[in-house]
Amino acid sequence: MGSIEDRLRAVEDQLAIADLRGRYCHLLDGRQWPAFIDLFTEDGVFEGLSAVRGRAALTEFFAHRVPAMTEEFWHFCSNGTVVLEGDRASGRISMEYLSVMNGVSYVSAGHYDDEMVKRDGVWRFAARRLTFYFLAPLHEGWAGRPFHNPAA
Numbered sequence: 001m002g003s004i005e006d007r008l009r010a011v012e013d014q015l016a017i018a019d020l021r022g023r024y025c026h027l028l029d030g031r032q033w034p035a036f037i038d039l040f041t042e043d044g045v046f047e048g049l050s051a052v053r054g055r056a057a058l059t060e061f062f063a064h065r066v067p068a069m070t071e072e073f074w075h076f077c078s079n080g081t082v083v084l085e086g087d088r089a090s091g092r093i094s095m096e097y098l099s100v101m102n103g104v105s106y107v108s109a110g111h112y113d114d115e116m117v118k119r120d121g122v123w124r125f126a127a128r129r130l131t132f133y134f135l136a137p138l139h140e141g142w143a144g145r146p147f148h149n150p151a152a
Helices: 004-029 033-037 055-069
Strands: 040-047 051-053 072-078 083-085 088-101 104-119 122-137
Touching: 004 033, 004 072, 004 083, 004 088, 004 104, 004 122, 033 055, 040 055, 051 055, 088 122
Parallel strands: 040 122
Antiparallel strands: 040 051, 072 088, 083 088, 088 104, 104 122
């Protein structure tokens, strides 16, 4: 079961990781790019609509390419799991994503598979991999629709 100090550290780490994941959604949706990119390690990876590595590539993708393909977007995450292994952690969190592209409202869902590291007392994403289950125009619905990126 571990010492009380070890158990307390695990709780603090889980809370910090939950905060990291929440800040990801809020900073991304608010387009607060410097603070958002700081959520990743220097060599952090994002795989989703594209695969990018490192803060320069993350900035290019999120601050320039994402706004060019999506007028508005909102992320909602829940059901997060975390496996702690010292200063490393992994887990999955469910995601609902609402967006407006070319004046059309879209609804989507999927999950993130996360790899996180704690450096200098701060948890950051080492890798965040997004899997979409569907992305569909809201007026059409999503039943039986595989993921298709209309911006691609």
